[in-house]
Amino acid sequence: MNIRRFLKTDTAVPDSSRRSFLKVSAGASAGLMLGVSFSAPSALAQQASDAALEMNAFVSISPDNTVKVLIKHLEMGQGVYTGLATCVAEELDADWSQVVCEHAPADVTKYANLLMGQQGTGGSTAIANSFMQMRQAGAAAKAMLVAAAAAQWQVDASEITVSNGVVSHGNHSATFGELAVAAAQQPTPDRASLTLKTPGEFKLIGQDNTLRKDVGKHNGTAIYTQDVKLPGMLTAVVAHPPRFGSTVRSFDASAALARRGVQQVFEIDSGVAVVASDYWTAIKARELLQIEWDASDAETRSSGDILAQYRELVETPGAIAEAHGNPDSVLSASSDVTELMFEYPYLAHAQMEPMNCVAQVNGDSAVMWYGCQSPTSDKAAIAQLLGTSGDKVTIHTVFAGGGFGRRANPASDYVLESVQIARQVPNTPVKLVWSREDDMQAGYYRPAYVHKLSAALDAAGKPNAMKIRIAGQSIMAGTSMAAMMVRDGIDNTSVEGLTEFAYEVPERQVELHSPQVGVPVQWWRSVGHTHTAFSKEVFIDALARKAGADPVAYRLELLKNNPRETAVLKLAAEKAGWGTTELPEGWGRGVAVHTSFGSTVAEIVDVSVDGNNFKVERVVAAIDCGIAVNPSIVKAQVESAIAYGLSAALADEVTLTDGHVDQTNFHNYRVLRMNAMPVVETHIVPSTNAPSGVGEPGTPPIAPAVANALAAVTGRTFTRLPLRLA
C-alpha cells in the first residue's frame, strides 16, 4: 500500500473542518445554530395515512402516534440518539415513550454539523451544534400540530395546550397521531415565530427520565455493520502489507482460489482482497495467499528509533506555535530550571467492532451500509474514486460498535477499500471485514510524541517562564483538512492543550516539530489533549512539589483569573475529600484539571501501591459542560472517557520493530478490563450555559491524575505512558 498516496486526497470537501469549532466562540456559534432547514412538507401530506408524515427534516409523526426523529449524527455509544431526541421532544412536548430515532440520510443540505459545515460527527460537537436546531425542529412541529388543531376545533391557537403528546383545548383533545395528517399540511412556521422554553420550563432536558433510544443493545437485536445481511452478499478480507508503505510486487492466489466458497482474489491499492461466501472461508483462504511485497518505500524503523529521533528534535528549536514574552531570556538567567521530558507511544483505537463496511457498486453509483461518521467527506471520496458525482452515492448509516475517532478517517481509508473491492464484483453487496489483527496492525494510530517542558519559578514559587517543545507526526498534514488546520507549519491538533495554557505563566513559548514518518496516524478520543494534558498536569504537579505547595492550592493560585476551572477543581476537591480525608498506608491521591472541547473536567484519583504494582481505586470527577441535556448520559460518558484514558495510562501501547507492528490482538495490546476499573463518581456543575462537549473531555485528566497520585506515594515524577513503577 502506498500510504502517502492513500493519505493524500484532493477530495472536494466543503471549506470547513470537524475541529474548527474550537475556534468558534459561543457568540459566533449561536448564529450558526439558527441554520435549521425545514423541508416543505406539503407534498408528503398526500402520502398514505399510515405513513410517517414529515413535519420538517428532523421530525415525522405517524398516524399511529409515533414521533420519529432523524438523527444527523452517528450513534456510536455516546448517546446522541437520546440527546438529540430529548431536545426535540422537549419543545414538541411529546411523550418520551412515543419517540423513536433513526439515522438521517447522508445529505449535507439538511444534516450538516453546524460547527463543521459538513455532515459529520466528532470533536464532541453533537449536542453542542444541535441543541438549538433540534429544539427548533421540535417547536416547529408542535406549532404545526397546534395550527391543525386550531383549524379543526375553530379555536384560537394561543389557547391550545400541549403536554405529554396530547393537544388540548377545553373539551377537545387529540393525540399527535390523530393530528398528523392535518398538521403536515400546515405551512412551515417561520423560525422567528417560534418561542422556545426557558431552562426553568424544561421537563426532559436536564432530567434522568429519558431512557436511551438506541435500543436493542441488551438483547442482540441492534444492527451494526457487522450484522448487515443483504441478498447475495459476499464477504471480503484484505491481506495488508506487513509494513506501512510496502506494496504488492506479485502474488499467487491459486491455493486460495481452490478453496470452496472463494469467489475472487485480486489486488487493490491497499493489498490483496479475497472475496468469499463468508468470513471464515475468506480468512482461511487469505492464509493460503503467497504474496511478495515490495518494501522499497516502506517505513522500516522501529518505534524506539522514531522516539529517539523525537528526543533529539526537542533539543532543537521548532516552529513557533505560540509565544508570549521571551521565556528564553528568563530561563537562561535562572539558576534553577525545572526540565522534564515526556514520551507517548502510538495508540490503537481498538474499538470493539473491528473496521468493516458494506458496499455495492452498480455502474457509476454506489450504495453503502456502515457506521458512517463522516457522510460528506466519505461520500465525496467515494464519488471521486468512482469518477461519479455525490448524488450517485447513497449511505445507509447503522450503529457503530465504538469509534473513538477511528471511523472518521480523513482519507476514508476503510470505506474506499470496500468500494475498491465492490467495484470488482459489480451489482453485488460485499461486506469488507477486518479481523482484530487487521484492525490493530493496519494502522491509523494516535501519533507517538516527545515533549520537553522547561520552567523557572519566581521567588513565590510560581512559574514565571515556560518553554515547551513538542515532536510528533501531524495528523492533518497531507489530508484534505490540511489547508484548514495546518497554519504556518503548525497543526493545532499537535499542540492544543499546551497552547492557550490554562495556568498563568507570563512568559511562555510553544514550539513544534512535525517530522514525516510512514506510520498512518489519526485522532484518538480527545486528540491532542491525550498527550498535552498529561505533560501540563504532571509538570504543574512537579512545580508544586518543588515550591512545597499543595497541588490543588497551587493550581487554584495559578487559575485565579479562570473562574470556570477554579469552580470545577474546587468541586472535585471537595467531593473527593482533598486534604480532609485520610488515606490508608500505601495509598496516594492525585489531581488533574483540563479544558477541552468547550468543557472543563477535574479528576481526583486514589491509587494503592503494592511493591511494583498499583491499582486505581477511586476517581472523583467534576465536569462543567454547560446544560447537561441528559445527566445520566453525561455521567456515562465521563465514566467511559475515564476508562478509555485509564486503559492508555495503564497498558495501551503500539510498538514497531523494523517497521512491523508488534501488537496483534487483545493478548498483547492489553486494554482495561473490569478488574482494573475503579469506582467512579461524577459531579456535574449546574449550568444554564449552552451545552459543550461531553464525549471526550473526561479523557485528558485521568492519566496525569493517576501519575500524580503515584508521585504522591513514591515521590517520583512519571513522564512516560503507559505508567510503570519499575
Next chain:
Amino acid sequence: MAYLLTINGQSHEVDVEGDMPLLWVVRDHLNLTGTKFGCGMAQCGACTVHVDGVATRTCVMTVADSVGKNITTIEGLQSPQAKAVQQAWVELQVPQCGYCQSGQVMSATALLEQNPNPTDADIDAAMSGNICRCGTYPRIKAGIKMASAQFTNAAETA
C-alpha cells in the same frame, strides 16, 4: 460436511468446514447476529454463548465440537436470571456502543445462574474476560447487583 446443531432449542443442519468456529456458523449461516465478533481468539468475550449452561467463547469453538451440545445464544435467552439481567441493563442504561453487550449479558447471566448473590470479587472474576472499550464496567457491575437482588430478595421472602 453436514453438522447437526442444537441452538436455542431448535435443530439446525449446516454444511460447512469442520474447523469453522461456532461464531461464524451462527452469524453467517444461521443469521443469529446477536453474537458478536470481536477478536477471534477468546480474548474479548463478545462472542460468548452458553454451551450446556456454561459461558463459552464461540470464536475458538469449532462446529465439529459443537455437535451434541445444548447451545443458547442471546436470541434464545429465557431464564429468569437472563430476564433480570436484561431488565437491569435497560433500567441502568448500561450499554453505550453496545457491541460487547450481548457477550456481557451472556456472561452475567451465566454467573447469576450459578451464583445468585455474587460478591464484587465474584463479578470481577466472572466478567473480566469480557472487554468493553466504552468502559461500561461500573454499570455492568451495578446491573448484575440489581438483577441479583431480585433472587436474593425472593429467596428471603420465600
